[in-house]
Amino acid sequence: MNIDEIIKNRRATPPRFLAKKEVDKAFILKLLENANWAPNHKSTEPWRFQIFQGESKANLAASVFSTLEEIHSRGKEINMQKASKFRDNLLHVPVAIAVVMERDAAERIPEWEEVAAVSMAVQNMWLTATAMDFGAFWATPPFLPFLHQTLGLTPGQKLLGFFFVGHIAMDYPSPGRGDVAAKVEWK
C-alpha cells in the first residue's frame, strides 16, 4: 500500500470486529516504535503507553468495572451499561493499549499541544496497523478521568483512552468523509 492507500484504508474497527487471537509482540513493538516518532513541541515526547494482554487485561477489565461500580454506588453519574460494554470489549480484544499524556513538568507549552502530540502518536500506530493488515480502534469512554488511580497515573498524567488492536475478523465499512473542498478556503 502506498501512503494514500494506507490513509484511506485506515478504519476504526469496532472491538467485536477484531479477532480473538493473539498478536505477535514484534507487531506491538513496531506500533510503539512508530508512535515514538510523532512530532512534538519542545521535545516533550508526552506519550506514555501501558500494554495489556492476557491476564493483565483481564485484571484491568475487572478492576475498571469494580472501580466504576463503586463510584456509581456513591452517587456519581456513571453509565453502567457503557461500563459493562467497555469491560466486555477489554475482554474481547487481544491487546489494549492505555494512551496517556504526560504533561511537561515545567508546562512550557499549552496542554492542547501535548494532547495533539499524543494524538499524532496514536495516528502513527493506527497507520502502521493498517499497513500491516491489522485493525485498531481508539476508545474514549466518558469515564476515563475516573480510571487514573486504577492505572497508577501520576498527577501530571492524563488518560486519553484505550487503543485496541488485533487481527481483523471482519471488515468494517467506512463512514466515508464529506468533500474536503467544503472545509477549505483558498485565500
Ligand SMILES: Cc1cc2nc3c(=O)[nH]c(=O)nc-3n(C[C@H](O)[C@H](O)[C@H](O)COP(=O)(O)O)c2cc1C
Ligand atoms: C480522539 C478520538 C476518539 C474516538 N473515540 C471513539 C469512541 O470512544 N467510540 C467510537 O465509537 N468512536 C470513537 N472515535 C471515532 C472512530 O474512531 C472513527 O474514527 C470514526 O467513526 C470514523 O471512522 P473511520 O476512522 O473508520 O473512518 C474516536 C475518534 C477519535 C479521533
